[in-house]
Amino acid sequence: MQFKSENLIKAILLISFGFIFTACTQSDPNGFYDPLEKINRKTHSFNKSLDKILLRPASKVYGVVVSDFADILINNFTNNLSEPSNAANHLLQGKLKKSSNSTARFLVNTTIGIGGITDPASRLGISSSESDFGKTLHAWGFNEGAYVELPFYAASTVRDTTGIVVDFVMDPINSIIPSKYKPHTQGAKLIELAGDRNEYGEIIDNMLYKNEDSYASQRLYYLQRRRFDLNNNTISDDDLGNPYEDE
Amino acid sequence: MKMNKNITRRYALGALVAPISFFPSSILAFSKSDAEGLIKNLTVDVLSAINEQKSEELMFSKFEMIFSKYADVPLIARKALGPKWREASKPQRTAYVSAFRGYMARYYGKRFEDFLGSKIIVLNSRKTSGGFLVNSDIVLTDGSSFQAQWHVIDARGKFLMYNLFLEGVSVLSDVRVQIGSMLDKRGGSIDKLTAYLNTAA
Numbered sequence: 001m002q003f004k005s006e007n008l009i010k011a012i013l014l015i016s017f018g019f020i021f022t023a024c025t026q027s028d029p030n031g032f033y034d035p036l037e038k039i040n041r042k043t044h045s046f047n048k049s050l051d052k053i054l055l056r057p058a059s060k061v062y063g064v065v066v067s068d069f070a071d072i073l074i075n076n077f078t079n080n081l082s083e084p085s086n087a088a089n090h091l092l093q094g095k096l097k098k099s100s101n102s103t104a105r106f107l108v109n110t111t112i113g114i115g116g117i118t119d120p121a122s123r124l125g126i127s128s129s130e131s132d133f134g135k136t137l138h139a140w141g142f143n144e145g146a147y148v149e150l151p152f153y154a155a156s157t158v159r160d161t162t163g164i165v166v167d168f169v170m171d172p173i174n175s176i177i178p179s180k181y182k183p184h185t186q187g188a189k190l191i192e193l194a195g196d197r198n199e200y201g202e203i204i205d206n207m208l209y210k211n212e213d214s215y216a217s218q219r220l221y222y223l224q225r226r227r228f229d230l231n232n233n234t235i236s237d238d239d240l241g242n243p244y245e246d247e
Numbered sequence: 248m249k250m251n252k253n254i255t256r257r258y259a260l261g262a263l264v265a266p267i268s269f270f271p272s273s274i275l276a277f278s279k280s281d282a283e284g285l286i287k288n289l290t291v292d293v294l295s296a297i298n299e300q301k302s303e304e305l306m307f308s309k310f311e312m313i314f315s316k317y318a319d320v321p322l323i324a325r326k327a328l329g330p331k332w333r334e335a336s337k338p339q340r341t342a343y344v345s346a347f348r349g350y351m352a353r354y355y356g357k358r359f360e361d362f363l364g365s366k367i368i369v370l371n372s373r374k375t376s377g378g379f380l381v382n383s384d385i386v387l388t389d390g391s392s393f394q395a396q397w398h399v400i401d402a403r404g405k406f407l408m409y410n411l412f413l414e415g416v417s418v419l420s421d422v423r424v425q426i427g428s429m430l431d432k433r434g435g436s437i438d439k440l441t442a443y444l445n446t447a448a
Contacts, residue, residue, distance in 0.1 A: 202361065213428035220424055221416050228415020235396055235412055240375055241419075243322060243400050243409050 032223060033146050040149040044215045047154055048208055051197075056205075059197035071195055073117040078192040080109045080116030081185055082130070084172035089131035093139040098129050133170075134163025138230050147219055155222030277406040282379035282399040283372050285406055289317040289397075290367040290383070297363055303356070310359075311352035319400065319407040320348055326419060327426045331437065339437050346444035353448040354422060364388040367395070377401055378409070 034040065066074070083106035090099035105121040105128055112120050122128065137159050138144075145158025156164065177185060197204065211217040228235065296309035314320055324347035325332050335343065365387045372381040378400035386392040398410040410419040426440070429447065433439035 206358075212425045212432075216424045216428060217421065220420055224416045224420070225414055228412075233394060233415070235380060235415065237375055239412070239415075239417065240380065240398055240410070242376075243319075243326070243398075244377060 032219060033144070034219065035146055036148060040147065040219075041215050043149045043151050044218070046151060047149065048214065050152065051204075051208060055194065055197050058194040059201060062191070062194040063198040063201070066195065074188060074192055074195060076109070076113070076119045077116045078188050079119075079128070080106060080113070081173055081177075081189070083109070083128075084176060085167055085170075086129070086131045088170070088172050089133055089136045089167075090129075092133075092136045093131070095131075098131070101126050101129070102131075132160075132163050133166040134160035135230060137163055144223075144227075147223065149215075149218075155218050157223070157226075160226070277401065279372050279374070279379060281406055282381050283369050285317060285399055285408065286381040286383065286397045287369050289313065289408060290369070292317075293359060294362070294365070294367060297359055300363075306360075307349070307352045307356045310356045311348055314351060314355070315348070317408050319402040319409055320344070320351060322402065323351065323409065323419060323422075324348075327422045328430075328437075329423060329427065331430065331435070335437050339441070343437060343441045343444070346441045350444045350447055351422070354425075355418075357448055362387070372399075378406070 083102045087099045087102035087106065090096075090102060104126050108121040108124065108126065109116045109119055134157075142159050144160075148156050148158060148161055150156050150161060150164075153164070173185070174182075207217050207221065208214045224239075227239075292313045293310070296306055296313065299306070299309075321344050324344045327347065328335075328343065332340070362385060365385055368384045368386065370382040370384060372379045375398070378398060381397040381399060383395045383397065384392045385395050393414050394412075396412040397408055398412070399406055400409040402409075410417055412418070426444075429443055430437075430440050433443065
């Protein structure tokens with residue numbers, strides 16, 4: 001997990017780029033900062049039609065073709081691929097224990113776990129915890145920034161989008177796995193996407209196709225879920241609101 | 248800042264609409280164990296309504312009874328409507344709250360159907376201003392679990408459920424989004440909204 005100096009420069013550029021964006025925006029902790037709503041709604045209907053014609057049918061095929069057992073193997077494999085990135089991000093957030101856990105998980109599961117398709121690390125009591133560069137930016141004090149719906153990628157914020165780009169460019173897995181295997185790992189991630197869509201099928205169907213305003217629902221689910229995650233699964237008094245307050 | 252004005256308005260409103268009035272109390276009339284007990288009883292009733300596996304209609308009417316007993320439905324209805332509430336006349340408010348009762352039962356009913364066979368474990372709670380937040384885990388039949396947090400408030404001296412957070416997502420906020428969108432689609436007419444709510448899920 002060495003960062004090449006070239007990658008480091010890229011990261012610094014991206015971070016400063018992200019900072020410009022997030023610094024200009026003010027985010028209300030209770031509400032949503034959505035100045036791009038017009039464009040976002042267009043992207044939303046694009047994503048929705050993409051889901052309808054591509055992802056949703058693919059997930060149905062996945063549900064039929066892939067057995068529960070194979071589903072677990074695919075899940076393990078893609079989870080294992082993200083451990084180096086988890087380790088790096090935990091480290092950047094100063095979470096040394098979590099970082100060493102992710103590293104240990106990667107080492108154990110890649111070797112004893114047959115390239116990551118099984119998860120002996122969990123049985124050894126090395127717990128997993130996911131992280132990403134969006135969380136790192138949060139830990140460093142960056143604001144959430146505006147809500148954005150990304151084409152092909154769905155809900156995000158300016159901060160999380162910056163995180164996605166940095167994670168993509170800097171992913172330590174790229175320097176660990178020989179490049180000839182890259183199509184395999186990318187392929188597995190794509191299949192996993194259909195798997196996830198299948199797993200959360202009903203929840204996503206409800207959100208996209210049954211709710212009155214699927215755009216507003218998705219924005220709410222994404223932002224509140226993400227904030228909950230960033231706040232170590234706690235709900236603050238701000239989130240509770242004031243039931244006695246007049247509007 | 249606008250504290251006094253708000254309080255005056257609140258009391259004025261309380262006097263106007265007796266069943267929906269409420270009084271903020273600085274001293275809580277109920278304890279941690281009361282709040283946890285309420286959620287334990289509520290979840291037992293909810294799970295039995297789901298697991299009975301009778302018709303959907305029956306389940307929804309059970310849910311409506313459960314919420315009437317354990318939740319502050321008039322306040323939730325009011326909060327879901329937002330500022331529009333102030334414009335509504337008394338009969339409009341009554342009709343809206345009554346339609347909302349059924350809507351809320353169907354809304355929760357549809358989402359709780361997936362919890363068939365699951366367990367809800369009440370873990371602990373913490374004090375918040377004006378109430379408690381009760382932590383629980385919902386454990387599904389496949390072993391996966393997620394967190395549900397119940398906001399219990401002091402409602403006119405009675406303690407009642409006000410909101411539920413599923414993995415951090417506020418159900419009240421979600422209902423508010425849905426109601427807001429229904430209202431927009433009906434040109435802001437409360438009467439049309441109420442008529443629609445009687446059938447919406």
